[in-house]
Amino acid sequence: MAAKIIALFNQSGGVGKTTLTQNLGYHLGQLGRKVLLVDDDPQSSLTVFMGLEPTELKKTLYDAVAKEEEIEIIHDLFGMSLAPASLTLSTAEIELVGAIMGELRLKQALETVKDDYDYILIDCPPSLGILSIMSLVAATHVLVPVQTEFKALKGTELLLNTIVRVLKVANKKLKIAGFVPTMCDTRTAQGENSLKSIYEQLSKIGTVLPTIPRATDFANASQSRKPLALYNPKHPAVEILQQIAKQLDGIQ
Numbered sequence: 001m002a003a004k005i006i007a008l009f010n011q012s013g014g015v016g017k018t019t020l021t022q023n024l025g026y027h028l029g030q031l032g033r034k035v036l037l038v039d040d041d042p043q044s045s046l047t048v049f050m051g052l053e054p055t056e057l058k059k060t061l062y063d064a065v066a067k068e069e070e071i072e073i074i075h076d077l078f079g080m081s082l083a084p085a086s087l088t089l090s091t092a093e094i095e096l097v098g099a100i101m102g103e104l105r106l107k108q109a110l111e112t113v114k115d116d117y118d119y120i121l122i123d124c125p126p127s128l129g130i131l132s133i134m135s136l137v138a139a140t141h142v143l144v145p146v147q148t149e150f151k152a153l154k155g156t157e158l159l160l161n162t163i164v165r166v167l168k169v170a171n172k173k174l175k176i177a178g179f180v181p182t183m184c185d186t187r188t189a190q191g192e193n194s195l196k197s198i199y200e201q202l203s204k205i206g207t208v209l210p211t212i213p214r215a216t217d218f219a220n221a222s223q224s225r226k227p228l229a230l231y232n233p234k235h236p237a238v239e240i241l242q243q244i245a246k247q248l249d250g251i252q
């Protein structure tokens with residue numbers, strides 16, 4: 001069966017997209033699923049978090065989407081595979097604007113490999129440009145990490161409008177897998193209030209998945225270039241990530 005292709009999408013930076021992509025991918029892998037992570041961000045954080053050096057890579061996602069070459073995949077990284085990126089991907093953003101149906105390039109690049117995986121997780125850049133649109137066009141599902149803070153809902157209208165546009169025009173089958181509140185300060189009233197308003201607003205639109213707490217070990221783990229579960233297996237957030245992975249596994 002073809003993979004479920006999940007785009008982790010939010011036009012704001014620093015909300016935890018990349019961290020969630022790596023960790024959910026890891027836990028889906030631990031459930032026995034075949035997982036491919038796609039780094040669709042020129043900043044290449046995912047590629048770095050996975051232990052690679054973007055400047056040393058000969059081929060990256062750029063070659064697949066801009067030059068229509070076979071997608072470069074590196075295997076056996078914490079039980080997952082990775083299509084890495086480098087800063088060169090930022091030039092694709094410009095090159096693809098002029099290309100005929102440039103929005104289809106990632107879908108096209110994944111066509112030949114999607115049967116090899118159960119899940120393909122796409123880490124989107126913090127923008128609404130063609131790289132993000134391309135991933136929503138390639139995806140079967142979109143998963144939205146939302147930072148649990150007071151201003152979190154401010155950008156969601158724009159984000160949802162973009163998803164609706166893609167649904168109407170370019171990918172009628174796209175489904176919302178859900179929202180993941182991230183970086184939640186559960187011990188403060190502010191954290192609790194923000195979480196409450198996220199539930200109130202977003203549960204009307206889709207599933208609100210378990211909340212990821214704010215924890216410095218997430219940053220420590222990515223600095224050590226590994227998933228949280230391998231950096232600190234006993235961290236309470238590990239169980240939450242496992243729960244989200246279990247809930248995602250089996251989405252239709």
Ligand SMILES: Nc1ncnc2c1ncn2[C@@H]1O[C@H](COP(=O)(O)OP(=O)(O)O)[C@@H](O)[C@H]1O
Pocket residue numbers: 012013014015016017018019020045126182183184212213214215216218219220222
């Ligand atoms: N739950 C969390 N608690 C604390 N820090 C986090 C958490 N998730 C991610 N971070 C850190 O916040 C920064 C931004 O996270 P990242 O996943 O790169 O966000 P995005 O991909 O949305 O820009 C990184 O330094 C990361 O280590």
Ligand SMILES: [Mg+2]
Pocket residue numbers: 017018019041045123124125
């Ligand atoms: Mg990122």
